[in-house]
Amino acid sequence: MKKQSTYQIAFVFLLVALFICFFLSISLGSVAIPFSDTFNSFFGGEMTNTSWQYILWNYRIPKALTAILVGSGLALSGLLMQTLFRNPLAGPFVLGISSGASLGAAIFIMGTSVFSGFAMYQFAHHMSMAIAASMGSFGVLLIVMSVAIKVKDTMTLLIIGLMFGSITAAVVSVLSYFTTAEKLKQYIYWSFGSLGNLSGGQLIILAGICCLGILLSIVSIKGLNALLLGENYAKSLGVNLKKLRYFVIIATGLLAGSITAFAGPIAFIGLAVPHLTRQIFDTTDHKILIPAVLVCGAILMLLCDTVAQLPQSANVLPINAITSIIGAPVVIWLLVRRKRMLF
């Protein structure tokens, strides 16, 4: 209320930062493209070097767009989970949603000999991969949610989520043990996370699913705000809790599930970004927090991706490792500095 204008200023700054990060990400890499050329090409101009043009439009721009979608989507699903479970440590990764997606992916890649029915859909490999991973994440989310109705204590719920993570990891181990080396390698590469494997068509599909998730979140804003008081209070304010829960679960499942399916499991973005955002925007109102985490998530992911590219070198680090290396210290720093984690 009193800070409406400061929020607007912060948004302008963040959008400028996003813009800069986007250009940083597409200019740097194994081949450095001068900023002026990138800028020129992006706004319809010609490039001096045609191979740069090719790298930029066929590789880097789709990858940067994927980074934006992945960062925004994971950050939003983290925020949704933190509010739904009213737990500052909640996130798509902690509550086993990502491990659910991993299980779906593992079954799809390594269990195809067992479930040969899936093999029929090989023609749309990445699509059915996305469906398998989404189904896995939805499955785990529904189980965690049904437990949540019985268990009121959020710490217990968190532990249950971690246990589900262990179970899925165990199932993945068993699958890995019996699978061929080639398929195991395929799965391990998937689990490193990658932003650069998406074709234009897949990018559009991911964008579509993310938009749906964001739309469901926007519709839930009022209920999410009421949920900050607790379930009983939310109910007394006329919130349809059942509907809200379904909306939030479906939104998280769509976002975290599809992102994990296309880009692999990417840790810590979902947990850390909402907390970082709350440092910039001192509010609990989801009307402001939702757009804010979307932008902050995109910025952080672009930065992580730029680091993972190892500018000037031909090597690329696994993105999942980079987000953990950056994300975990952020959470520790927040805990040490604020001495408490609020949401």
Added chain:
Amino acid sequence: MIIPANHTALSVKDLAIGYKNTPVVSKLNFNVKQGKLMGIVGVNGIGKSTLLRTVAQIQPQLSGSIQIQGKALETLNAKTLAATVSIVLTDTIASKNLTVMEIVALGRQPYTNWIGTLSKTDTQKVAAVIQRLELSDLKYKKCYQLSDGQMQRVMIARALAQDTPLMLLDEPTTHLDLYHKVKILKLLKTIATETNTSILFTSHEIEMVLQICDTMLLLDGKNNTYGQPDQLIKQHAFDHLFPADTLAFDASTGTFRIKN
């Protein structure tokens, strides 16, 4: 909502409450007039909170009827119910990061649009409530910075901002020192009279409830006596509330004496 005073706001008939066909309390009967303060007392675990939760429709009633302004409570839709009954529970609120202003503003949710934007009326109501409950200095304070007494006032402010003819409070004076207990109870009395809100609250401070309430419900699992405090004293309703070898009720002063 403008409701004439002395009009029966809440009417409870043959109500049985509890969980899944195991009634905690049954045969409850009472009427609360508009703008009156009603206290609910009884020993721990007798069903005071369950009664409030049932009237708030957080949990369903087992049998009997709860009528508000002549309408059965369970027939109201979620939005109408939210504009009819407001609550202050013993639950601590989930997000300690909320500011006082944000909490009070959330009380306007039943009246706001799909995304929860406050209209001019909403902003005015919120400002008026904050003024009335002397929360102006705390407006931008976060929950974790508040004392128990301040927090209780904030939650009452939120319920008041909800602008309902009926307000329910579960043990609003617990964890408070004597001064703040009295302050909260006096505040409830003022709200009831000045805003013509019917207020039901549970409490363990029987002696204070006797002094401040218009009517009282004594939950003892058997008679569940209801009436004005002086009537209840005359009926010797409090004499056997606690084991006679520990506490004795002194009808002349309306207090309990420790037995040696």
